[in-house]
Amino acid sequence: MKPKPTDAELEILNILWQDEPKTVREVHDLLKAKAVGYTTILKQLQVMKEKGLVKRDESKRSHSYYSLISQEQAQITMLDHILDKVFNGSKSALFMRALSAKPSSKEELAEIKALLENMELG
Amino acid sequence: MKPKPTDAELEILNILWQDEPKTVREVHDLLKAKAVGYTTILKQLQVMKEKGLVKRDESKRSHSYYSLISQEQAQITMLDHILDKVFNGSKSALFMRALSAKPSSKEELAEIKALLENMELG
DNA sequence: ATTAAACTACGATGACAATCGTTGACAAAC
DNA sequence: GTTTGTCAACGATTGTCATCGTAGTTTAAT
Numbered sequence: 493m494k495p496k497p498t499d500a501e502l503e504i505l506n507i508l509w510q511d512e513p514k515t516v517r518e519v520h521d522l523l524k525a526k527a528v529g530y531t532t533i534l535k536q537l538q539v540m541k542e543k544g545l546v547k548r549d550e551s552k553r554s555h556s557y558y559s560l561i562s563q564e565q566a567q568i569t570m571l572d573h574i575l576d577k578v579f580n581g582s583k584s585a586l587f588m589r590a591l592s593a594k595p596s597s598k599e600e601l602a603e604i605k606a607l608l609e610n611m612e613l614g
Numbered sequence: 615m616k617p618k619p620t621d622a623e624l625e626i627l628n629i630l631w632q633d634e635p636k637t638v639r640e641v642h643d644l645l646k647a648k649a650v651g652y653t654t655i656l657k658q659l660q661v662m663k664e665k666g667l668v669k670r671d672e673s674k675r676s677h678s679y680y681s682l683i684s685q686e687q688a689q690i691t692m693l694d695h696i697l698d699k700v701f702n703g704s705k706s707a708l709f710m711r712a713l714s715a716k717p718s719s720k721e722e723l724a725e726i727k728a729l730l731e732n733m734e735l736g
Numbered sequence: 737a738t739t740a741a742a743c744t745a746c747g748a749t750g751a752c753a754a755t756c757g758t759t760g761a762c763a764a765a766c
Numbered sequence: 767g768t769t770t771g772t773c774a775a776c777g778a779t780t781g782t783c784a785t786c787g788t789a790g791t792t793t794a795a796t
Contacts, residue, residue, distance in 0.1 A: 498752090498753065498754085499699060499753095500753075500754065500755095501753095502699045502700060503699075506699075506700075506702070515773090516773080516774080517772085517773080528754090528755075528756095529755065529756055529757090530756095530773090531755080531756055531757075531758095531774090531775095532754070532755050532756065534773085534774065534775085535754080535755075535756085535775095535776095536753095536754075536755090538774085538775080538776095539753085539754095550774095553762075553763070553772085553773075554772085554773070554774095555773085555774075563700065564711070566700050567696075567700050567701060567707070567708075567711045568711055570696045570699070570700050571696070571708070571711055571712055574689075574692045574693070574696060577621060577624045577625075577692070578624060578628075578685070578688050578689050578692050579689060580628070582722075583712060583722050583726075584722045584725040584726055584729075585689070586689075586693070586712060587709070587712065587725075587726045587729060588729055589686070589689045589690055589693055590693055590705060590708060590709065590712075591729055591730070591733055600705050600706045601730065601733060603706040603709075604705075604706055604709045604730065605730055607706075607709060607710055607713055608713070608723065608726065608727055608730065611713055611723060620782090620783065620784085621783090621784095622783075622784060622785095623783095637743090638743080638744085639742085639743080650784090650785075650786095651785070651786055651787090652743090652786095653744090653745095653785080653786060653787075653788095654784070654785050654786065656743085656744065656745085657745095657746095657784085657785075657786085658783095658784075658785090660744090660745080660746095661783085661784095675742085675743075675792070675793060675794095676742085676743070676744095677743085677744075
């Protein structure tokens with residue numbers, strides 16, 4: 493099983509998920525709002541490679557990085573984690589919080605309702 | 615704003631939320647399955663006090679600890695966090711994952727549906 | 737009062753996360 | 767072909783998390 497990515501790792505993964513592959517420089521440019529050094533990104537990608545979260549294409553001059561964990565996997569991993577840690581495994585409690593925390597848009601409510609309809613057919 | 619509790623801190627908070635206040639020894643006894651030392655729990659509670667996650671009643675011989683963050687707050691904090699980090703702020707994406715990840719029981723589906731009904735009235 | 741038990745405080749450690757600077761290799765430009 | 771700039775590797779640093787051992791303090795029992 494893939495490890496749970498750290499917050500900084502997730503920021504990088506989000507960039508990769510959006511458009512792969514990317515070089516260190518490209519990731520760094522996209523994260524420049526964070527004002528973090530080039531070598532920091534490089535190191536983070538190296539660590540992530542160690543963990544099996546990304547792979548590297550070294551055929552070119554600038555190495556390119558691909559994610560090895562999908563956004564779906566990461567989402568499920570994160571959800572399972574907080575479900576276990578703060579919601580005592582109660583999915584409905586999680587839904588309640590998600591629904592009441594910040595008001596959802598009508599569109600979102602409609603989407604969610606549609607999901608539920610499909611669910612009940614199964 | 616309260617900081618996001620760490621995993622170990624959440625284990626302790628879960629115990630406090632269930633029944634407050636508790637002494638170090640009481641928390642330790644309840645966590646003995648984890649085989650962690652008494653002083654570890656003590657230290658953790660001290661750190662949590664520094665962070666403002668708990669408060670301490672020192673009037674008695676054995677100090678008693680109270681949570682200063684509610685389970686609700688913690689749940690919302692955690693949800694907001696992963697919503698931001700892995701779901702790009704899309705609540706419906708979160709719902710989709712939560713619904714499809716592990717099968718929900720019929721009871722849970724019913725509960726969630728009821729929540730939605732109430733929601734739409736507002 | 738003296739001691740034994742229970743409890744807290746403090747410091748230390750090892751692991752991991754996040755950050756950066758320096759060095760050395762390579763390639764492009766002159 | 768020498769210089770200049772770009773890039774990855776590596777090591778070092780700082781901070782946080784999780785854990786524990788020791789020392790000191792307070793209560794209670796003798």
